[in-house]
Amino acid sequence: MTLRADAQRNLDRLLDVAGECFAEQGLDVSVDEIARRAGVGHGTVFRNFPSKDDLVIAVLNERIRELTQLALAARDEPDAWEGFAGFFRHVSLLYAENLALIEGLERCAGTPEKGELGRAVEQLVQRAQRAGALRRDVTAEDVMMLVPTAARYPEIVLDGLHVA
Amino acid sequence: MTLRADAQRNLDRLLDVAGECFAEQGLDVSVDEIARRAGVGHGTVFRNFPSKDDLVIAVLNERIRELTQLALAARDEPDAWEGFAGFFRHVSLLYAENLALIEGLERCAGTPEKGELGRAVEQLVQRAQRAGALRRDVTAEDVMMLVPTAARYPEIVLDGLHVA
């Protein structure tokens, strides 16, 4: 079962615009505003996503998949600490320019996307710990919790995480 | 011009209850709920505070004055780094159990209370820096920005701030 061409265009545009709105203004933007900026009626939003929450989760899951790709790439860096630190810096930047990540990531607990991200970051953390470069008393979850602050001060937090 | 005894009781109770509500649930609690928990009608809230925002600021200013007292006490600690670190740990705890601080402190920019707090923290920071124990590239403002994350991981962030 495939969508009509115009419907598919609207859906794509909707996800793009919703991503921008949530990033700029946080998850409290009204569905009306998203629909207006996407050039559709808000009825169209609710046909594609039964509730606003479903739209939020769809957008966040896209962002989470991107984070997972970053983590997997960082795992392939030759130096374990540099791989970890590079990932941390990159994610900090993304958080700094995306309110949706700060406000909404915990809503995705339990989704398969969040699980994959968790596993990827865990590998990164364990590799850096085995190399003796990362404090042994932090978990992957701790690391992700530290990112929001780190968004403005990544080097200070990295210094606190580093074993010299 | 002094308040009638019952009116004064209501006002005190209102500030207490509002402080609790904002701490537990954040600044989005409705005025209705605060009034109900304080045992008054919500008309009474708006007689004391022209808008909800005025109530929020009144509550936050109380918290800020408490923080300022902590900073002034920390300045009198014999060891400059321990004074700073103790203040940082204490404030982290307060943030961890008070949503209002996380959500609302920036609203108080410009109030005299916020100015005093800024000056007190600045003294603390400069003393620790003169003692060679605190990174020279952070300002008092940076320190206060780091607290929210530090609420869960104060020792890691302190380690990042410390000069060994």
Place this chain on the structure above:
DNA sequence: CGGTAAGCGGACTAGCCAGTCCGCTTAGGG
């Protein structure tokens, strides 16, 4: 103890929100 103004609180308004529904439009297969 009685008069009065300070104080009270709930009914009311206006605005915003998510979510529903249905008559109109139009894409696209035959």
Place this chain on the structure above:
DNA sequence: CCCTAAGCGGACTGGCTAGTCCGCTTACCG
């Protein structure tokens, strides 16, 4: 090109919010 169902969007609902207002209550002064 025409027919039809997929898709559209805006009018509508219901619930929640901050803020207003006024008739009733009660603290407290003389």
